[in-house]
Amino acid sequence: xxVTNCNFWDIQWAAIIARCIKxxxxxxxxKFLPLLFTRYLNMFEVPIxxxxxxxxxxxxxxxxxxxxxxxxxRSPSKAIAKSVVYLLKPKSxxxxxxxxxxxxxxxxxxxxxxxxxxxxxxxxLRYLVFYFERRLQHEQFDxxxxxxxxxxxxxxxxxxxxxxxxxxLDRGQYSKDDSLAETVSIAxxxxxxxxxxxxxxxxxxxxxxxxxxxxxxxxLKNAVTSVAFSGRALLLSSLCSTQSGxxxxxxxxxxxxxxxxxxxxxxxxxxxxxxxxxxxxxxxSIFSNLATVGVSDDVPAFLQTSSLSDWLDEFFCRLFSVLQxxxxxxxxxxxxxxxxxxxxxxxEDSPHYFCMLEIALGKLSKTLFNQSxxxxxxxxxxxxxxxxxxEVGLLCCACVHSYPEEASVxxxxxxxxxxxxxxxxxxxxxxxxxxxxxxxxxKATLSPALETALDYYLRVLAISISYAGPVLVSYREELKHVxxxxxxxxxxxxxxxxxxxxxxxxxSLVSFYPLDQYKPFSCQSIANIIEPWGCSKAHQDRExxxxxxxxxxxxxxxxxxxxxxxxxxxxxxxxxxELLTICQxxxxxxxxxxxxxxxxxxxxIHSALQGxxxxxxxxxxxxxxxxxxxxxxxxxxxxxxxxxxGSSEMREKAAELVHIACRYLLKERTDDSILLALVVRVIDxxxxxxxLEYDEWSSHVQAWKLESAAIxxxxxxxxxxxxxxxxxxxxxxxxxxxxxxxxWRCSQSSYHRYRTDANVSPSSLMVNLVxxxxxxxxxxxxxxxxxxxxxxxxxxxxxxxxISDCVLTLTENLRDSKALEHVVLGSCSILASQTVLxxxxxxxLFHNHI
Numbered sequence: 042x043x044v045t046n047c048n049f050w051d052i053q054w055a056a057i058i059a060r061c062i063k064x065x066x067x068x069x070x071x072k073f074l075p076l077l078f079t080r081y082l083n084m085f086e087v088p089i090x091x092x093x094x095x096x097x098x099x100x101x102x103x104x105x106x107x108x109x110x111x112x113x114x115r116s117p118s119k120a121i122a123k124s125v126v127y128l129l130k131p132k133s134x135x136x137x138x139x140x141x142x143x144x145x146x147x148x149x150x151x152x153x154x155x156x157x158x159x160x161x162x163x164x165x166l167r168y169l170v171f172y173f174e175r176r177l178q179h180e181q182f183d184x185x186x187x188x189x190x191x192x193x194x195x196x197x198x199x200x201x202x203x204x205x206x207x208x209x210l211d212r213g214q215y216s217k218d219d220s221l222a223e224t225v226s227i228a229x230x231x232x233x234x235x236x237x238x239x240x241x242x243x244x245x246x247x248x249x250x251x252x253x254x255x256x257x258x259x260x261l262k263n264a265v266t267s268v269a270f271s272g273r274a275l276l277l278s279s280l281c282s283t284q285s286g287x288x289x290x291x292x293x294x295x296x297x298x299x300x301x302x303x304x305x306x307x308x309x310x311x312x313x314x315x316x317x318x319x320x321x322x323x324x325x326s327i328f329s330n331l332a333t334v335g336v337s338d339d340v341p342a343f344l345q346t347s348s349l350s351d352w353l354d355e356f357f358c359r360l361f362s363v364l365q366x367x368x369x370x371x372x373x374x375x376x377x378x379x380x381x382x383x384x385x386x387x388x389e390d391s392p393h394y395f396c397m398l399e400i401a402l403g404k405l406s407k408t409l410f411n412q413s414x415x416x417x418x419x420x421x422x423x424x425x426x427x428x429x430x431x432e433v434g435l436l437c438c439a440c441v442h443s444y445p446e447e448a449s450v451x452x453x454x455x456x457x458x459x460x461x462x463x464x465x466x467x468x469x470x471x472x473x474x475x476x477x478x479x480x481x482x483x484k485a486t487l488s489p490a491l492e493t494a495l496d497y498y499l500r501v502l503a504i505s506i507s508y509a510g511p512v513l514v515s516y517r518e519e520l521k522h523v524x525x526x527x528x529x530x531x532x533x534x535x536x537x538x539x540x541x542x543x544x545x546x547x548x549s550l551v552s553f554y555p556l557d558q559y560k561p562f563s564c565q566s567i568a569n570i571i572e573p574w575g576c577s578k579a580h581q582d583r584e585x586x587x588x589x590x591x592x593x594x595x596x597x598x599x600x601x602x603x604x605x606x607x608x609x610x611x612x613x614x615x616x617x618x619e620l621l622t623i624c625q626x627x628x629x630x631x632x633x634x635x636x637x638x639x640x641x642x643x644x645x646i647h648s649a650l651q652g653x654x655x656x657x658x659x660x661x662x663x664x665x666x667x668x669x670x671x672x673x674x675x676x677x678x679x680x681x682x683x684x685x686x687g688s689s690e691m692r693e694k695a696a697e698l699v700h701i702a703c704r705y706l707l708k709e710r711t712d713d714s715i716l717l718a719l720v721v722r723v724i725d726x727x728x729x730x731x732x733l734e735y736d737e738w739s740s741h742v743q744a745w746k747l748e749s750a751a752i753x754x755x756x757x758x759x760x761x762x763x764x765x766x767x768x769x770x771x772x773x774x775x776x777x778x779x780x781x782x783x784x785w786r787c788s789q790s791s792y793h794r795y796r797t798d799a800n801v802s803p804s805s806l807m808v809n810l811v812x813x814x815x816x817x818x819x820x821x822x823x824x825x826x827x828x829x830x831x832x833x834x835x836x837x838x839x840x841x842x843x844i845s846d847c848v849l850t851l852t853e854n855l856r857d858s859k860a861l862e863h864v865v866l867g868s869c870s871i872l873a874s875q876t877v878l879x880x881x882x883x884x885x886l887f888h889n890h891i
Contacts, residue, residue: 048117051084053110055120063127066192071134078138081121085165087149087158116161122168126176129202130192140205150212150221163221166209170228173202177235177757181764203236207243214247214263222263230270230750234758237278244271245297252304261308265319268301270750272326276571277760299343302327302352309359311366314386318393324356325397326751328404329771332572333561335406340570349409357416363387364436367429384431392744394432398439400773403559411447414440418451422459427497434504442508443559449512456502457519461526463495469529472641485531492532499527499538503545508556510549514600520546521608528641536641540648543612547652550605552683553783555592558776562590574754574769592776597684605653605686613649613687616642617695624705636713639706643719646695650726651733655682655787658689659730660696660807665800680783680790682734696727696806703813714822721817721825725832728810732835735788741781792839803840811836811843815850819867826867830874838876848877 058077062070070077125142128135148154149162180193194202206228213225233240244267251264268275279294305323308316328334335346342348367385387394402410417440426433437456440448468485487495502523506513513520524546527539561572597605620642623635650657703720710716726733754769770778803811814836817829837844851868854860860868871877 048084048086049110052117052120055081055084055117055124059120059123059127062124070128074128074134074138077124077128078142081117081124082142082145084117084121085146085158085161087146087162088156116164118161118164119168122165123172126169126172129194129198131195131198136198136201136205139202143205143208147208147212150209150216152216152218155216155218159216159218159221163213163218163224166206166213166221166228167224169206170231174231174755174757181757182766200236200239203232203239206232207239210243211247214267215260216263223266226263226266226270227750229267230274230753231755233271233274233278234755234760237274237760241271241275241278241294241297244268244275245293248297248301252300262316262319265301265305265308265316265323268297269319269323269326272298272323272751273330273571273574273754274760276330277758280571281760295341295343298327302343303355306355306359309363311363314390317363318386318391321387321393321397322391322749322751325393325400326749328397328400329752329773330571331404332570333406334404335409336561337569344570346406346409350412353405353409353413354416357413357420360436361420364426364429364432365424367426367432385429388431388435393749395435395439398436399442399559402439402443403773404561405443407444410444414444414447414451418455421452421501422455425494425497427493430497430500431504434501437501437505438507441505441512442556445509445512449509449515452505453502453509453512453516456498456505457516457523460495460498460502460523461519463491463498464523464526464530467491467526468531469526470531470637470641471529472638473525473528473645487530487532487535492534495527495530495532496534496538499523499535499542503538503541506545506549508549508554508595510556510595511598511601513546513549514598514604517604521611524608524612528645533640536644540644543608543645543648544652547605547608547649548654550601551597551653551656551686552595553681554595555776555780556595557593558773558780562772572771574771575775576765576767576769577775590772592779602684602686609649609653609657609687609691612645613695614691616645616649617698620646620702621698624702636710636716639710639716640719643716643723646699647719647723647726650723653683653686654733654737655731655791656685657687657692658685659791660692660728660804661689662801662807663804665802680786682784682787692727693804693806696810699723699727700806700809700813703810703817707813707816711820714824717817717820717822717825718828721814721828721832724810724814725828725835728807729832729835729839731788731790731792734784735792738781738784738788741784745778745781802842807836807840808843811840811847815847815871818871819854819864821861821863823863823866826863826870830867830870833871834874834876837874837880841880844877844880847871848881 061068125135125139129139146162146165149156149158150166177194177199210225210229213221216222216225229240229244233244244264248264248268251261275294275298279298301323305320308320310317331344334344335349338345367387402413405413417436421433421437437448437452440452467487470485520542524539524543527535527542530536530539620639623638623642699720703724706713706716706720752770752774754765756765756767756769758764811833814829814833818826818833820826820829833847837847851872854864854868855872
């Protein structure tokens with residue numbers, strides 16, 4: 042208490058005291074409680090009367106002193122919350138002091154009293170519930186002696202604590218601050234598993250009030266999110282109330298579920314993204330908890346087939362209305378990123394849209410699915426929605442993933458037929474399968490309407506078949522024709538859509554992925570309604586039952602691999618040979634045909650490599666001891682992205698010819714940034730084996746960082762008779778995490794294979810391509826430098842033996858006073874990369890040690 046008015050030291054001392062309170066049971070804290078809580082209140086710096094809440098004369102801390110402590114902590118909220126939670130014990134004055142503290146702070150959780158203190162108050166609430174949950178876990182699972190048992194929180198203490206925290210939740214739920222609103226929803230979810238009789242009526246009341254409020258629409262979004270996060274607690278509590286005979290509680294909880302599902306549909310509005318996303322999160326939450334949907338009528342009324350049929354009709358009407366009113370956030374510009382589609386808030390801001398569709402359609406009975414499929418097919422085949430291409434594609438993808446055979450008849454086949462009929466009679470460039478462009482060809486174009494329609498349908502088809510697998514074999518000839526027609530079209534937009542389609546077809550044919558992760562499984566459900574969830578720390582027989590039903594994986598058949606090899610031979614092997622022919626032909630076309638031909642050819646090569654990823658064996662290294670160049674294969678599915686197609690020779694031949702093409706482009710077309718960017722991407726896909734899987738993993742893991750509390754059942758669950766060994770999740774989430782981990786293992790298994798073996802070195806083909814990347818990383822176009830630099834640093838990380846030569850070249854550029862600016866910038870960028878700096882530091886330390 043001797044250091045006053047200093048936020049920095051407040052944080053440090055609060056952290057130390059919190060650790061003492063948690064770990065030192067022998068200290069009697071009761072006599073210090075008034076002083077501690079008064080000090081804690083002052084630390085929040087909330088305003089009193091007309092003051093601004095900050096200290097009038099704060100003590101400054103020397104800059105060097107700050108380096109001694111962590112700079113990540115911005116407020117003492119975490120330490121205060123930890124102290125408060127671990128001060129609580131039966132018959133202690135801490136609960137009384139805690140309630141006084143909350144009575145003063147709760148007014149500042151209201152949106153009308155927001156300010157710079159809102160952040161610290163939000164952190165306080167978050168960590169208050171976090172440490173409360175952690176303490177309950179410790180008390181429920183750890184073995185304690187009689188001395189420590191007297192400190193454990195009983196039902197009475199838990200109830201008092203939650204009643205006090207509900208005051209903060211009641212004020213904070215109205216907040217317009219997204220972080221505080223989300224924290225309130227998460228806290229509500231966690232506490233609903235501890236004292237559902239207190240928390241769930243609170244959720245129900247607030248949801249009803251939000252429905253009746255028309256002036257503050259954000260309240261409905263927050264209320265819907267709270268219901269979504271508490272969905273499992275609602276269903277479990279309703280069943281437990283049924284067993285205990287509490288009819289009033291049953292009616293209240295069932296009414297909340299029915300009301301939320303029906304009224305939430307009104308919140309689906311293209312002009313109100315937050316409310317729409319919250320609604321989809323709610324639907325995904327409810328369906329994730331249901332064992333089956335529409336299979337039996339021996340369930341509550343709202344889950345019976347007739348009720349669900351009506352609800353699905355209304356749901357798809359609202360969804361189709363949203364899709365028709367969506368507008369894409371950006372347009373596609375000409376460049377190498379032809380397969381990246383701009384999306385709307387449904388796909389860019391969160392993963393809830395696609396997740397909801399997968400869960401809802403996967404859980405439906407065959408009858409209800411067929412009803413939904415017909416409505417979806419009618420909508421998709423009757424509308425062209427360029428502003429919602431990704432969203433419509435994901436809708437079709439969810440159908441195909443759930444029931445591939447049925448969905449292919451209603452969706453894949455009609456779209457294919459529409460594309461084929463649209464291509465009939467259109468002009469073609471003849472760039473696919475022709476060695477040299479015709480000098481006398483005229484520049485034909487597609488009408489804007491036809492171009493838009495083809496681009497839309499091709500991309501919808503590409504997204505739809507992401508998990509189609511064996512179904513694609515039935516449409517083998519049609520797909521080959523459509524892909525070739527797309528690359529032959531005199532439109533870069535349509536060419537890019539063809540690239541997307543080829544990549545998707547190859548990936549769907551050769552990759553490993555789960556097929557039934559969203560479907561109901563035969564594990565014993567809870568009261569025939571609720572699907573049991575599981576955790577990776579399953580203990581004994583209680584949670585292991587669910588884990589006895591592993592997912593079914595897509596294991597490519599011979600027909601699928603044959604189809605993939607055929608596409609690979611035509612669009613990769615033949616395209617590479619065609620690329621060499623173009624570069625070696627002396628004829629220069631005045632109409633620009635050579636440039637367009639090069640673009641399409643490079644696009645096809647890049648698309649094929651992106652589609653098969655590491656399923657095409659890697660470039661073989663050189664061995665100093667004269668061993669065989671055969672690369673040892675991976676024998677387990679874990680660490681492999683799919684079945685092997687093609688051969689190492691195919692990749693090596695491509696590397697040899699792409700190197701020749703790169704030298705030609707640097708000499709003859711050094712001012713064409715699009716061609717150079719494309720060739721960089723081709724080289725990157727050729728030499729950085731496993732990096733495509735890493736990119737896929739990293740983008741997927743970003744979605745998991747947004748993991749919703751709606752699909753997490755806490756370890757401590759006082760609703761059911763026993764607790765779990767860890768957080769419980771639905772089966773589909775566990776399967777998705779397993780697939781994600783397999784993708785990561787695949788990216789790593791080959792990436793570090795040769796890094797630590799001194800007997801292995803890159804082949805001459807790799808060295809040539811590294812030299813190409815080095816030259817491109819010094820190019821005068823910043824875009825080309827950037828792409829080449831990123832690719833080169835990945836290559837150097839995998840093969841550290843290449844760093845020395847690159848560093849010598851780059852440092853010579855810096856020593857040259859006549860070096861051009863772009864050369865110096867490119868050199869600095871590579872030398873400043875973490876890969877190079879770490880290697881140089883390690884080498885210097887090693888030599889100094891010697």
